[in-house]
Amino acid sequence: MSSELLRLHEVHKHFGGQVVLDKLSFDVAAGEIVGLVGPNGSGKTTTINVISGLLRADAGTITFNGAPINALAMHRRAHLGLNRTFQVPKVFRDMSVRDNVEVAALAAHAPLDTVDAVLDEIGLRDVARRSAGSLTANQQKLLDLGRALATRPKLLLVDEIGAGLNPAELGAIAELLRRLAARGIALIVVEHLLEFLGRITERVIVLGAGRMLFEGTLAAAARDPEVVAAFIGG
Ligand SMILES: Nc1ncnc2c1ncn2[C@@H]1O[C@H](COP(=O)(O)OP(=O)(O)OP(=O)(O)O)[C@@H](O)[C@H]1O
Numbered sequence: 001m002s003s004e005l006l007r008l009h010e011v012h013k014h015f016g017g018q019v020v021l022d023k024l025s026f027d028v029a030a031g032e033i034v035g036l037v038g039p040n041g042s043g044k045t046t047t048i049n050v051i052s053g054l055l056r057a058d059a060g061t062i063t064f065n066g067a068p069i070n071a072l073a074m075h076r077r078a079h080l081g082l083n084r085t086f087q088v089p090k091v092f093r094d095m096s097v098r099d100n101v102e103v104a105a106l107a108a109h110a111p112l113d114t115v116d117a118v119l120d121e122i123g124l125r126d127v128a129r130r131s132a133g134s135l136t137a138n139q140q141k142l143l144d145l146g147r148a149l150a151t152r153p154k155l156l157l158v159d160e161i162g163a164g165l166n167p168a169e170l171g172a173i174a175e176l177l178r179r180l181a182a183r184g185i186a187l188i189v190v191e192h193l194l195e196f197l198g199r200i201t202e203r204v205i206v207l208g209a210g211r212m213l214f215e216g217t218l219a220a221a222a223r224d225p226e227v228v229a230a231f232i233g234g
């Protein structure tokens with residue numbers, strides 16, 4: 001029995017004539033943090049989209065907990081314990097912070113005491129009655145993360161949560177992500193900020209034009225000629 005929680009096998013995605021994911025294969029174990037990096041347009045968000053079910057892969061297999069999920073709609077994947085955040089946080093701006101988390105918990109059939117635990121976890125209990133639209137960019141990212149956490153994921157896909165944050169905010173998010181992993185939640189973290197990534201994981205996957213260029217430690221990636229060329233070219 002494999003310990004892999006998620007397995008991608010030769011996953012392919014194209015938009016019109018453009019190949020965006022090219023035979024992408026990798027595994028993620030339970031409770032593991034994997035960094036997903038690559039130049040702009042290399043397919044990071046598309047990878048998250050095909051895993052979460054926002055987009056369907058055109059070919060290849062995605063297996064979660066040993067079962068193929070390619071054909072499942074996004075909400076079915078969320079019920080299995082697979083959820084994501086968005087590069088641009090998706091929150092209901094006119095609803096309160098608490099209601100945003102509550103709606104996510106209800107949709108996932110999670111008990112409502114989950115909501116308080118999530119608000120504490122993301123540090124937004126004090127602003128729970130405010131409208132989501134009145135929050136800072138950092139708080140909206142935390143709320144987007146909280147909405148995903150309310151579905152009680154086993155695997156959380158995090159898309160550029162660090163972008164635009166100040167050093168203190170980055171430090172707090174790094175600590176939060178490490179805490180989630182310590183609780184057994186696996187994370188795929190898409191990030192351009194390599195220093196931030198280095199604080200939460202050693203293992204990275206590097207994409208270049210939809211292909212896996214490298215898989216290994218962050219330090220080794222930085223020395224890999226193909227990786228360096230992709231970043232300079234990008
Ligand atoms: N819905 C779509 N329709 C057409 N092309 C798309 C679509 N989504 C993404 N693409 C294209 O697919 C490629 C990969 O995009 P993707 O958003 O996955 O890149 P990324 O690595 O997340 O980039 P960034 O670092 O800028 O967020 C890009 O060339 C992009 O323009």
Ligand SMILES: [Mg+2]
Nearest residue numbers: 044045046087
């Ligand atoms: Mg992206």
